[in-house]
Amino acid sequence: MATPEKTGDVAVHDEIQPAPLTTTNTIPDEYRELDNGEITAEALGGMVDDLPKGYYRSMSFIGTMLALCLGQSSCYFGFVMPANVLTIINEDIGPNPNYVWIALIWNLTQAVAFVLVGRLSDLLGRRWFFVGGQSIGLLGSIIACTAHNVPVLIVGSAFIGIGAGVQLSFGMVVGELIPNKHRGFGISCIFVSALPLTVFGPVVIRSMILHMGAGWRWSYYFNVMLLTVVVALFYFCYHPPTYAMLHARRANHVSPWKMVDFVGVLLFTAGLLVLLLGISWGGSMYPWKSGMVIGFIVGGAAILILLVLWEIYGAGDYPLIPIHLFKNRQYMGTILTAAVGSMVYYSLLVLWPVQITMLYDTDSMAIGWKSCIVAGASLLGQGACGVLVRVLGKHKLQLMVSVSLLTAFTGAMAATTPETPGMAVAFIFLASTFLGYVENVALTIGPFCLDASDLGLALGLLGATRSTLATTAQAIFTTILSNKLVTNIPKYVVPAVLDAGLPQSSVTDLLTALAAGNMTGVPGITPGITAAATEGNKQAYSHSFQIVYLAAVAFGVCGVLAATNAPNSESKFTNVVQRKLHHTGFDNKTTKEAEA
Template identity: 40%
Template sequence: MSSSDGQSGTEPKEPSARHLETENDISKVQTHDGNVTKVVHADGTVDYIDAKAVGGNYDAMPAGYFRSPQFLGTLTAQCLASICAYLGWVLPANTLTLINADLGPSKNINWVATMWTMGSSIGFLLVGRLSDLYGRKWMVLGTSILGLVGCVIGSCAQTVETLIAANVCNGIAAAGQLSFGIVMGELVPNKWRGPIVTIVFLSSLPFAVFGPVIARSLFDNTVSKWRWSYYMGDILGVLSLVLYWFFYHPPSYDQLHVHGKTRLQMTKDLDFIGIFLYVSGCVLFLIGLSWGGSAYPWASAEVLCTLLIGIATLAAFAIYEGFFCKVQPLMPPRMFKNIGFVAIIVIATVGAMVYYSLTVLWPTIIGSIYTTDSMKIGWQSSVVGGGILLGQTIAGFTISYVPKVKWQCVVASALSFAFMTALTTISPDRWAVTIALGTLVCTWIGFVDNISFPGITLVWEAQDIGLATGVMGSIRGLGGAVAQALYASVLTNELNKNLPKYVVPAATAAGLPTSSIEALFAAITAGDFSTVPGINADIVSAVGSALKTAYTSSFRIVFYTTIPFSVILLLSSFLVPNMEKFLSYDVAKKLQSSEKSDVQGKTEGTATQSQV
């Protein structure tokens, strides 16, 4: 950090190159007086933090701190919160067809997944940035409550449109529920950030891995069917909220801004224009993507106008943040001068483009090519979550205990590239190969993914890890939404070509009258051939084989479209920094007791006098 210069807490200071690139040593934070430490934010703003809020070196931490009820209660709350996020995403995303049959059918069913992605991509940046400014606790509690609201709405939904509203809430809530890199990362030594993130990931194993099986089992064996996903979200959400309330006491606002702005002043100086532009741009862009190829043709005025206005709004956001924002910007452009930071964002985004898409597409691959048995589809869909979690677990420890993270990323990216490209050979008679390749792809994508979660908190200063994680999470979510729209569009276009190409000749050759072709395609959509004139068992068998061929050819093209993204992932991995220099035993922040610190009390007294 910079040397002492006698600046007040309200005077901005340009961060040095060391601040932007390599400095991450809590013990070197400069003291302003005996009770506070001075920090410089990524946007150049100077703050003074209560020294009691800073953890310092591991050896100086209170005895038994990491075994205390307060720390373990916080960790348990974060684990339960992450499970709630999976309950709002993995389980519904794997049973959309079943949910649509129960509530609909509705042409808007894909919006259930899209709205979760939209909410999380917007929420990550807001939660990360605002929790750096106002403190973590109320952001975490707020998103937890919103998740409860979303699950209540979802459990009571009688229409697909109501379920869409529920997943808007759940998506935004997930931004807080999945912020364990921030919440837990700042409470442990830098060296432990990878393992602590991995512990949270592992806690969600039943739902992250076996979510598809659980979702389909609940649907087949309970009266409430898919609603149990939301019932469980409510139960675990309440437990998480209670634990957060009683055990999670991070540094307060007054400790983070000693002799600084009051909450009212901070609120007045928020980047409201930036928030409006970013949220508006994301919403319009993602709506345009969701409309394309489903509600409207890609070349329609509705899709093009919405997409272009969304892109223009996001461009206006970038220009405003860079040249016109006079307050602390929502997304400081100078952050992107850190090449390692940018590289981590890119690998996280490409990883999400695989994960989010396969979560939705893999059940379709299994169900259309290999089996129609609901439980078998569920078990075989666990390939995605299981592979991802396996890779995340490995990376969570190698980032801390195996040197040369950059080369770890290069190898993992190259392997994911190879196995993803190999999926272009998908075939109905190669089930074992498909499952093996899917597992290997997801494992190495999961590895890259969990290099990014703790890694993004290591390449930036402790006072800005919420912002850094929020930027990554937001861009990562947008990338996932783009991939979902892209792959779904490619699949739809290919099926529109391949279904007539393969099904019609097979059906007519088996004896179906040409006058029944239209009824045949309606029956394929409905999943019931009994109403097709002239149908018989031989024709149904021939059509079934032709459908597998049509879907196989279509999915091969989908996997070909992943190749450019795999190339981007591989090239970006060469720019990921090695982490050894960041892996100190310094602790960024520590949990506070219920008693106010001396500095906090003085600050509140000063603020009261100034208001009088």
């Protein structure tokens, strides 16, 4: 027996080292595992030509990809569609002033889930995180579809958000199982698979409300049915490398629990939740200067500082978030660029329907159709990136150009008025298209900045950063809009209604009635005054939105600067497959054996 060598406190014997991977092509040096044979040959993918014949036609692979596609659709049934009609939901099972938490809690829980799923599944294996995460989302959907008051629906949405954090982590699975050169195309295929709901979700949910007995609940009913299939597919088809395969040398000596940074998990979860709560409350539920907002923001930041100190000095060999990631300039440049795209995207999802309603249309279905533009154009950009990201190369330049155009067209929205609906639609379409392109480029090249064993961590931290900064931007843009309306509504409405003949004594009553959407009870009101008030209100909103879009330009400039640090990853687009599914019928077989 060979003399054991020491790896930390664990004795490693030659006979438990995994057999070398049999290949017919040489794996590029930059893709060789850096763990001295820690991962077994059964789990390693190698070159695509070395995979058994028929591997990509196996039930395990096809079922896994189908589960990812259906999981992406679940995000729209579970969040995007209900979020589009929150006021209608509140009228049905409320009214409750806390109904905004239906969307807010989803954002909070999915942001936390990104990092936890990414990092822990890197260490412990992904299978049960994906099966368990979808099961939690299924439980949330059952709670939501049976909810008869807002607090219960909020609880359901929290569970759905956890499931969404797993669903939106599909890049971890795609990045491992398909060749690196097709990673961008694979990601775009998952995005495009949800096309009907991505593009027409707002119209679908409004049609449900108009024509189906249970109305908005059907969104959750469909999600229950969808997630039942997803859970089954992941359970029966998704068999990625297990803990024992990922840690061949340590599996018999180190408990999986010792690889979980429980203190880091607690600090990260508490810090991010508290911080995001404070940011989300600011300017909406409470003034920014209120003790509640300041206390939560400062408290969340303090907990995250403690997290950093713990990760540096106390986490040991398996920190939740290794600090060296923040020293990786290329990786940080990529995820910050992606975060800027998300800051604009989630803000447009919220602000664009408001702009349509206040400036261009009041019909519910018409609003729904126009609201489809943001998600639909974003999907177009994601699909285009899947085709072009490898062909064009020069990924730093691709990011810089696409985020510059995103910024330019978002800023151009400041030139739109109530009289230019066509211009607004065109600029929103173009901005959203480049927004989707930015997102897919970042998801494709971001993990290339780190080791293959950190793929989940790379995408998890990217997702959490995007969610955090998107929530921050949404709060900032909403506050800017609210603050400008406070001054612009009196500025544009009052002179218009006085010129139309409204008595001075009725101005306050009119402004109150205008905010409520019904001016019929205002003393001295006439059809001409009503028309003047409506037109003045449009001008007030138009000028307020202009400031919001100009503010978005500042974030876009930051995105362009961040993109200058992104890598050119042409050399990474090879035939290498990082990991391999087992239980495919081809386990431990070479290509020749499979062909025999």
